[in-house]
Amino acid sequence: MGVKDNGKIGVTKSFYQEMFLTYHKPLCVFVMKMVSPEEAEDIVDNVFMAMWEKQLRFNDSNHLKAFLFRAVYNQAITLVNHKKYVNRTMREMPREEWDEDNYLRNRIETEVYMEVVQAVEQLPERCREVFKLSYVDGLKVSEVARKLSISEDTVKTQRLKARKQLQEILKDLYPLCWFIFMLGR
Incomplete structure (x- = not known):
């Protein structure tokens, strides 16, 4: 991790890289509920840059x-509020209001x-590939089979295997995950 100075974690180059790899995508997903994907990426990049510079x-x-x-939440709010102001001056409808409840839910x-x-x-490599293509990319069983050059039965078996392993790994969190991520498709 980072260098400890007076009991606090400092930002070394390797620690910064580790943080960036760990949090960049989740932070982008977090703020994409408020702003566009491009704006989200800019916001997250700016926060990491400021943290590094300071x-x-x-x-x-x-x-x-x-x-x-x-x-990143505060940066997104600032951007949303700016856009609302611009929209009002242009007589357009403002974006949805964001408050503390939205922050916590998101x-x-x-x-x-x-x-x-x-x-x-x-997950094992093949299982992970099938899972991502099926549930993340939203491909049909036949499309996954064609893309990976495997049978549709193998795709179905790997999907089932992935769900069972995820259920074991995620334990009590699994039903919530399935509801949020899989049924929401």
Whole structure:
């Protein structure tokens, strides 16, 4: 992790890279509920850049995580409010209001998403490939079979195997994940 200075985590280059790889995508997903994908990526990149430039220090990994989510949320709110102002002046409908309840709901969804991503990465390679193509990319069984040059029965078997393994890995979180991510398609 980072360098400890007076009990606080500092931002070394390797620690920064690790944080970026761990949190970039989940933070983008988190703020994409408020802004466009391009704007979300810009916001997250700006937060990481500011954190690096200011060499911020954190008490622990929870403090760091809270900082990242709050910082990107605040940046997104600023952008949304600016867009609302511009929209009002142009007599367009403003975007949906964002408040603390939306922040908490979106943060929880993002945390669940991170858990699912980590669990999926624990699946065996072929199982993971089939799962991602089926549930992330939304391909049909026949399309997955064609893309991977395997039979449709193998695709079905691998999908079932993936769901069972994810159920074991995610335990009590699995029904919520299935509801949020799979049934929402």
